[in-house]
Amino acid sequence: MNNNRAADKLNKVDKAAILLLALGESDAAQVLRHLGPKEVQRVGTAMAQMGNIQREQIETVMSEFVELVGHQTSLGIGSDSYIRKMLTQALGDEKAGGLIDRILLGGNTSGLDSLKWMEARAVADVIRYEHPQIQAIVIAYLDPDQASEILSYFDPKARLDIILRVSSLHTVQPAALKELNQILEKQFSGNSNTSRTALGGVKRAADIMNFLDSSLEGQLMEAIREVDTDLSGKIEDLMFVFGNLADVDDRGIQSLLREISSDVLVMALKGADDAIQEKFFKNMSKRAAELLRDDLESKGPVRVSDVEAAQKEILTVARRMADAGEISLGGKGGGEMI
Template sequence: MSDEKGEKKPVRKVSRVESAAILLMSLGEADAAQILKHMGPKEVQRVGAQMAQLQNVTQDVVEHVTTEFLEAVGGQTGLGIGADDYIRTMLTQALGEDKAASLIDRILLGGNTTGLDTLKWMEARAVSDIIRYEHPQIQAIVISYLDPDQSAEVLSNFDEKVRLDIIMRVAALETIQPQALQELNNILEKQFSGGTSAQTSRIGGVKRAADIMNFMDSSLEAPLMESIKDVDADLGSQIEDLMFVFDNLKDVDDRGIQSLLREVSSDNLILALKGAEEDLQEKIFRNMSKRAAELLRDDLEARGPVRVSEVEAAQKEILTIARRMAEAGEIMLGGGGEEML
């Protein structure tokens, strides 16, 4: 689109998730389906939700997204290499052995999703219903096996006493015998008609409990943490030390902050910064253009008092984006006990 002088107007900012959704919609059903087959449950859910929200996408935006994609893959020498060894090595280096194992099975071996992995594709409410009447230790193993954000959502469907029991058991888990994990997997496979066997034996732990707590709604997280400390003050402190909270964003490097800001809405940022420490606010300002920083300062002052619950919700939303970007290797989170590789 051009203005009256014939100059091309800049294309509006498009997030990575929206870019993926636009690209898939442009490819057509058959090709898009082939790509989605090789994506994990969280990625499919995020991209699918974004595809459902797309409307009035201009031709300029489609051309911009397509051009960016072609530029990104244009220099990739690995494109078109079909060697299994190459794919195995690439996925293992990118995801680690545990995360890559089931994906390699599905892509290279044509294996079906295991019973436990099938739960990752289900709605949190459905998972809650499946494990609701299982032994608490079984519940803890399942919660440990799921991704932290899904685990947090599943736990939100239980009452406070059950949540406390499960998260305490998750924190106490270190390893589980392969036979026990296989037995649980077999039970689930009978329900879901799964295939290959799970090999993971290390599961749970204090760090896992902290990761799950990170994704819980503030209204559930605070009382749960208080209950944990009532039962075991030392464990509560360990979990708290390992949790990545909003203030820990000041330990993220400048490039990471800049990448994160591109994915965060202005309204959420304003609300979140209302409750942030001054040094974190200054770090955010430093990583914006002078004009954008001035506008943000003005908006913060003009906003006036806001509810604590609104601030916490905005901070949680930004932290969720930050963790997803960290999982994708786009930024590195520091502080809060984040493991360094």
């Protein structure tokens, strides 16, 4: 019984963090070497935030892991803050140092891929004085959440120019990618003379816009609308916003509820319409729904920015789960597994 209660308090990333902490530095490095930067960042963040780990939790995680590997050969660990800072906070300078070196030196990152390991501000500084088309290629190449954070470090005029170029970008010649890697003082890995690389497009622009803070998103969308009304409409059609959660199936909402805290949910629903609220209520137990209704009614006035931040947090979790194939997003930007 205690084991079950301990397990209920942990999400998948927490369990991965406990497993790696239990494995020890050398074995953990071997596991992390096979993950991408986003996955390492998420697990590192969870490790840094770990408080006192109960014996029951460790036993439960190990038991689940043994059962899991008996049926499959890979771990589906979810994907974000920053590897060096997070692992150092989790493990201390001395222990984290060797682990980080083994992860980074053992990886195969080069050229554009190396930017995925950098903080957004640092990437912005790297590309700030490059030609806008080069900036657009970099932004289109990186994951949307990192790309949106990088864009936030540019002024509105440059941000608009870059997102418009991303929208009109479709393929990039291998020679251009090779030249860009040389600019980044890295050799491009793989065969650079084989075929064009698909990159950018309106959907990519919409994905990046999804991760921008609401104020920046609104400003940028308005700027795009002034330049090209048709393009702004296409981007809006492809964006997934909080209201589109009404189109996610019940099983998806139930999975999402297991990954978000009640405090964040209350704040997000405080600014949501009745249809969205009911969508969540009907996918909870009767008791949980009653408690949520009480919390919503008793919560006083809240700032719009806090509501938007909570909704963004839930959307980030939803997109991560969709990327992992755990849920399917419907509505704008949905209709397919992504």
